[in-house]
Amino acid sequence: MAEINKDLDQGRRSFLGSAGTATAAATIAPGVFLTAPAAAKPADQAVSSDNRWGILIDTQRCADGCNDCVSACEDENGWGQANTSEEHSNELQKSQWIRKVSLKEKTTGHVTSLPVMCQHCETAPCVDVCPTGASFRRDDGIVLVDKHICIGCRYCMMACPYKARSFIHEDLKDQKPWAPRGKGTVESCTLCVHRVDEGGTPACVEACTAENHEAMTFGDLNDENSIISRQLKEFGGKEIRADLGLNTGVRYRGL
């Protein structure tokens, strides 16, 4: 057995532990076991369209004042509160990868709350409009910005129906090595691609689960036996702005 780095092992154990908890919470009936946590592909292997990663959000379990997913994303990816070098930008210029949105239905007065981030659409408008192809969709469904070829034209920001993208308005320092971000390029939620590629879960989902809110589920939409697929089959999952026909990877329940 190959030598394992202690930190990595610790990470795996706690992940398996919390994944086990999540699995138990999502068990439909006793004895009917769902699935193993997302298996990590070998590091030297390219991703493929066999997987399609997605998130299912249960808006009824999402509390109005709760920001756990946002804080976790900030800490993981080094933006917002977690990066003090974005000091010159004003509030409207600061990056925001994920935000909590409060909804009040005009006719009934009913209040809902939900997190909105990049929806990782199958036919993403941001991917269509990018002149250089920097905004692209990976084979496994994650929509990313290749910041090496991003020229900072912001056309993708004009095109995104969810206002998911942010532009970086100043020089940054102290970026996380697993989430590079810099001046003059556009960024958005990466579905924690650095974690997903190593078999992990996005930070927002992990935080939500760790605090036992259980409003967010992450998994492989192409695997009909994954927890997320079974939940979608039973409870359904709506897209925001479904009329646009984008087939998003992020779905919502209770809307």
Place this chain on the structure above:
Amino acid sequence: MSQRSLISKAALFLAAMVTGLPMLAHAGEVPYPTIIEPDQHFSADQECVLPEDEMRRNHMELILHQRDKTVHNGVRTREHSFEECINCHAIKGDDGEYLRVESPKHFCASCHNYAAVKIDCFQCHADVPVRPSKQHNQRSQLKHHDTLRTEKNLSSQTLKLLSTKGKL
């Protein structure tokens, strides 16, 4: 007009002197940049991912092609991880803190400042280590990704782990 040609000749002569004399003065001495070598190796049998000469000449090629494989295809081997380059080549200053890229002694800066080739890598990438290195080429401990989908394919190890947690 002879006056004009005289002036232009004088100007040319001056230009040649200003640029040429320093070279004459230093004939024989070729200044080298001061590059601080890292104190770790990539592995037991390899100093760096490629031999030193190849790295010096071709590291840009490596970066340009490998980054596409990582960003577009999700290939994240330690051997071609930019983070791992930084983890090895980071240098601590006198105060015990890692040197940032603004310091002329930063590994990348030391050569790039000398060669006057501006790099924009660190506009986005971290220039100092943040988390420990992975000590080996990362390979998944679990089986190939598309075989673990239903209960009957779960390894006995995983089933045991989950049952001890009282979740089965």
Place this chain on the structure above:
Amino acid sequence: MKLELNYLETEGNSAGFWLLLGVLGILIAIGLGATYYMEHHGHHVTGMNNQIVWGMPHVFAIFLIVAASGALNVASIGTVFGKPLYKPLGRLSGLLAIALLIGGLMVLVLDLGHPDRLIVAMTYYNFKSIFAWNIILYNGFLAITIVYLWFMMERKMEKYYRSAGIVAFVWRLILTTGTGSIFGFLVARQAYDAAILAPMFVIMSFAYGLAFFILVLFASYSWTNRPLGDAIVTRLKNLLGVFVAAVIYIIAVYHIANLYATEHHAVERFILMDGGIYTTLFWVFNIGLGCLLPLILLYHPTISKSRGAISAACVLIIMGGFAHLYVLLIGGQAFPLTMFPGYEVSSSFSDGVINSYSPTIWEIALGIAGIAVTLLLVTICVRVLRFLPETLADSAIDPHAK
């Protein structure tokens, strides 16, 4: 009877000429300085943010690009449609088209987050993006117009210049359609996502391009003391009036179509009634001063005979064009995305609120530098090469003049 026209370079020795070059040069220097400041510090020094991502530089750039396409109209009418009175103006028209496009592209490129990656934009293409197509269309337009100008100016190539003119005419219609489609293809925003934006931009190009052309024509001839007869001026101003009427028509169709659908009522209400500055700019500066007043100035039987009135009309039309683009670009972004129809929305990222934008001096300086580059190019080229006929008096160019 084939009219013999003598094209002559303008003089370049007077104090006025050097003053003009000096002023334009200073404006360009200021603009480049502003660009350096914005690029060095990052866009936080501008008024643009994550809600209003395109601002003043884009208003200027798109105006210049749209006007560039329209400025070539005059040459096209002479070449493609064979109208003799327009033929002497062909060279200036081509020159102005190129100069306007270069000015506009300069502003657009210098506002990029990474203008140093322009080479990337020219080598990596995503052909589903209208932006990528525009890069090809704009550069192609420059090349085609240069060839067209060469054919016009080179006696040996005279027999080919009609083909070049037709190619240029078709190309610029595609180009302007592409520019309008930048917005027309955006499904996300209530103010865009309308196929009509493409022909709207084509019609806008006719009006703004011709207005700009007339002003440059007037200035070139009066500042060099060359005669400019009424025959040409009357034709041009009547044509401009038609184009302005067309602009009113297509703006009306766009809004009426939107008003028919309940889905778009909120954004129409915003632009036409509640939008504060956008409403003012639309009704007062775009429709009122930018379209209706110029129509009076251009068609009133006595007023329209005055060159001052015609110049004023052109200035108003250009101002109206800027107002229109500001309302479209900025107003379209100020209105929030309708992600949850039927809900009141709030968040930490300005969901559900009208976004605000205050342009900074840096962005405006960059935009003005674009116009200055255009004018500088024209000034230098008419001095150096034979773009302007020595005389455009009625007796010289109008075969029916007495």
